[in-house]
Amino acid sequence: MSRLNPLALLCVSLLAAAAPAASPHPIAIAIHAGAGVIEPARMTSEREASYRSGLAAALDAGYAVLERGGTSLDAVQTAVRIMEDDPQFNAGRGAVLNHEGDAELDAAIMDGSGPRAGAVAAVRHVKNPIDLARLVMDKSPHVLLVADGAEDFALEQGVVLVPRSYFRTPQRLHELEEARRAENERARAAAVSASGTVGAVAVDRAGNIAAATSTGGLTNKHVGRVGDSPLIGAGTYANNESCAVSGTGQGEYYIRQLVAYDICALVHYRHLTLAQAVHQVIHEKLRRTGGEGGVIALDPAGNVAMDFNSIGMFRGARDSAGKRAIGMYREDAK
Numbered sequence: 001m002s003r004l005n006p007l008a009l010l011c012v013s014l015l016a017a018a019a020p021a022a023s024p025h026p027i028a029i030a031i032h033a034g035a036g037v038i039e040p041a042r043m044t045s046e047r048e049a050s051y052r053s054g055l056a057a058a059l060d061a062g063y064a065v066l067e068r069g070g071t072s073l074d075a076v077q078t079a080v081r082i083m084e085d086d087p088q089f090n091a092g093r094g095a096v097l098n099h100e101g102d103a104e105l106d107a108a109i110m111d112g113s114g115p116r117a118g119a120v121a122a123v124r125h126v127k128n129p130i131d132l133a134r135l136v137m138d139k140s141p142h143v144l145l146v147a148d149g150a151e152d153f154a155l156e157q158g159v160v161l162v163p164r165s166y167f168r169t170p171q172r173l174h175e176l177e178e179a180r181r182a183e184n185e186r187a188r189a190a191a192v193s194a195s196g197t198v199g200a201v202a203v204d205r206a207g208n209i210a211a212a213t214s215t216g217g218l219t220n221k222h223v224g225r226v227g228d229s230p231l232i233g234a235g236t237y238a239n240n241e242s243c244a245v246s247g248t249g250q251g252e253y254y255i256r257q258l259v260a261y262d263i264c265a266l267v268h269y270r271h272l273t274l275a276q277a278v279h280q281v282i283h284e285k286l287r288r289t290g291g292e293g294g295v296i297a298l299d300p301a302g303n304v305a306m307d308f309n310s311i312g313m314f315r316g317a318r319d320s321a322g323k324r325a326i327g328m329y330r331e332d333a334k
Helices: 006-018 045-067 072-084 129-139 147-156 170-181 185-192 251-257 259-269 274-288
Strands: 028-035 105-111 116-123 144-146 198-203 209-215 236-238 244-249 293-298 304-308 312-319 324-329
Touching: 028 045, 028 072, 028 293, 028 304, 045 072, 045 198, 045 312, 045 324, 072 105, 072 129, 072 198, 072 209, 105 129, 105 236, 116 129, 116 147, 116 236, 129 147, 129 209, 144 147, 198 244, 198 293, 209 236, 209 244, 236 259, 244 251, 244 259, 251 259, 251 274, 259 274, 259 293, 274 293, 274 304, 293 312, 304 312
Parallel strands: 028 244, 116 144
Antiparallel strands: 028 198, 028 312, 105 116, 105 209, 198 209, 236 244, 244 293, 293 304, 312 324
């Protein structure tokens, strides 16, 4: 057996020491809390400060998971859970109410490294639907569970259910009464336009991406209505080969257009940049069919796109390059 002499060993050691260390993979997270937000003229300074504080709490908590070396999946789940617990956002406690005065909640989460996904729809007693969506992905062979079946599964997994009254807030009850009194479709649409959805996308140190979305849907919606958020490819999608997307807006349009998947398909198959793909779908394809809303999107390199064709979109982004931005309207930094 040949052996290296001491001089050769020294050279090998010096070369190894001189070799540059591998750069850590960039980490990044983006969040949203709804498009079609309150018109600037109606936004008080107190409400704006409260919304920005809520966005910052979710953004920084999700980023902290990534900074500690956690997965993108855990980061998006953490960020969305915080927004579900914040009654000013349309998810979890404080979600908008259906025609009967109940919250019916939808959520989805997707792991781009599988890809794997889990989702729930029309649940009425689950405090954090995003946690149940994660359990569907991790603990069942299914992707989507709905209504009573989803809540039976929650009990099987040890999830504590809460009474329907937990989700109702005075603001949402007031919005429901306004919508019920609306005399025409235009007035009713105005009553629901400020209702949003919450979501997050992230990339971790391993280069894996993930997406999560949670919502209460539309004020005064028909009982049993399910929007785009829990439908993989419509309001939520993630694949390491392309991008991660979480959408917010008029769900029926997102379902018909498969908005989230369409963006990632443009990146994967047509090799558009993330920003180009988002712009084409949101400002051209979606707008052409009458759809209003926006998305947050992120690719494995950590590039983020946050765009919308509505009045505004509550949003935020943070990455390991030092960027940290929170916005609400078009004039805010993207």
